[in-house]
Amino acid sequence: MFQKIIFVLFLTITSAGTLYPAESDNTIRVAIVQDVTSFSLRVKGRFEVYDLNAKKLIAKASSLRKQAVRILNNKIIIRGIPGSVSALQIAPLKGGYVFINGRIFRGRINLIVKPNGKILVVNESGVEDYLRGILCNEVAPWWPMDALKSQAIIARSYGLYQKQFPKDKYFDLTSDIYSQVYGGKSSERWRTNRAVDLTRGRILTYQGKLFPTYYHATCGGHTEDASKLWNVDLLPLKGVVCNFCVHSPHYKWQAKMSLQDISSKLILKGFRIQEISGIEIIGYDGSGRISGLEIKSQDKGFPVSAKDFRQALGPNIIRSANFTSRIDSGAVHFEGLGWGHGVGLCQWGMQEMAREGSKYEQILKYYFPQSELSTFK
Ligand SMILES: [Zn+2]
Incomplete structure (x- = not known):
């Protein structure tokens, strides 16, 4: 050698x-x-x-x-x-x-x-090789083929959309959840590769252009309007009713955190609070998710958006913005629905639609109304 x-x-x-x-x-x-x-x-x-x-x-x-x-x-x-x-x-x-x-x-x-x-x-x-390296990280390879095809099309569209706004001089995307989780050839599986091949070049567009085809694990009953979270106001991302993810293992969640921990985490994010005496929900958006909360501390109320509250406490602890909370013995007990930001396609809903016989065209049309299937050249 x-x-x-x-x-x-x-x-x-x-x-x-x-x-x-x-x-x-x-x-x-x-x-x-x-x-x-x-x-x-x-x-x-x-x-x-x-x-x-x-x-x-x-x-x-x-x-x-x-x-x-x-x-x-x-x-x-x-x-x-x-x-x-x-x-x-x-x-x-x-x-x-x-x-x-x-x-x-x-x-x-x-x-x-x-x-x-x-x-x-x-x-x-x-882009096709890139997709092979992400699909298995985003869905289970044994899901129905029309679910895998739907995922391939939105992941292709999402990657190509993001490529228009490179993250750095030397790269377009990262390989983590901030883009799409990518593991190269080591992550590939036969069925997910097949879904990539069967949808080669197929993308989802709106009025002829790529748009951010967001997706998430489980919506919990209604997908979210993207404009409630980000500066994205598009008809395909306005949110739809979803009765398909009710059997998802992520449909319901519970979490418990001490008032002291919550206070420390909010202080780390810049909130000038001390001991928390209460947490009040002050608004809901059209999808049933919380839009804002008020943290009570030292006879004052500190408003916080549900998005910032999730980020502060941990998005995998507070799994969605659709929850109730109650304080008991110095701890807050949360009960919620869904996992993820809730915008765009609900993956467990997609899986159930495919299981019930929907084709990928129908699934994509359902979660992204007004969008159209196109071919990327
Ligand atoms: Zn759903």
């Missing part, structure tokens, strides 16, 4: 020829590792290495054994790859894959040293 690496060195490209591959419209750049000083890298199969800044091919190699990539003087050091630079791209040739921290990724991998001296690792792939 050592001899193989030495051989690779002789393939280093020294000519000024620029062979940097052009970015296509359906390429999505996902940040998969951020702010680290080292990570493990392995490449299976032949690949090329480009200097991302100079947009120039700097090396070709036939494979790379697992190793820890490090930074030295703001340059990326990879054993077996000469000409260290501060931003490079590993582009596997046909049939090759890159392993990052043991996970397999399709497409190209960009390594960038940020001004703080830490490494950013970005996976650049076509």
Whole structure:
């Protein structure tokens, strides 16, 4: 193997020829590792290495054994790859894959040293490959095929919509819940890949344009109007009645938290409160969710939106904005319906609709009224 690496060195490209591959419209750049000083890298199969800044091919190699990539003087050091630079791209040739921290990724991998001296690792792939790496993280692969197809279409639309507003100079999306949870080829399953293939290029639009096709686990009876949470006022996101998620394991939730904990969490978010003497719901929106609460402390009332209240206490503890609360023995007992922000498609409702025989076109039309199915070119 050592001899193989030495051989690779002789393939280093020294000519000024620029062979940097052009970015296509359906390429999505996902940040998969951020702010680290080292990570493990392995490449299976032949690949090329480009200097991302100079947009120039700097090396070709036939494979790379697992190793820890490090930074030295703001340059990326990879054993077996000469000409260290501060931003490079590993582009596997046909049939090759890159392993990052043991996970397999399709497409190209960009390594960038940020001004703080830490490494950013970005996976650049076509939108269809990106979808393969997220679908299984968002739905169970054994759900009915029309549910998986619906999920593929809204995840494709959501990713392409978000790509219009890149999160960074070097990437469009993150690989966590702030975009869509992406795990590369290691996350793929046969049935979810099949749903991606069967809906290839299909997207949901409104008046001919992409829009944020939000989704959530379980709405609890009525989806939310996006304009109540964010600056998004669109007909397909106004909220609908949903009787399909009633058997979801997330339909009902309960939580208990001491008044002292609630007070500490709200103080951390900037509320100037002390001991809490009461929590009062002061308004509901059209979907039955709470719009605002008032926290009583020291004979004063502190208004807080349900969205901020959830964020402060933890969105996985206060699972939705549809709840009641009662104070007993120094603790608040919450009982609520649904899990998630409630906007757009209710995933457990989608699953039930498909189980009852609805096709993906009907499911999408139901949760996103006035939207239309289109093909992304
Ligand atoms: Zn629902």
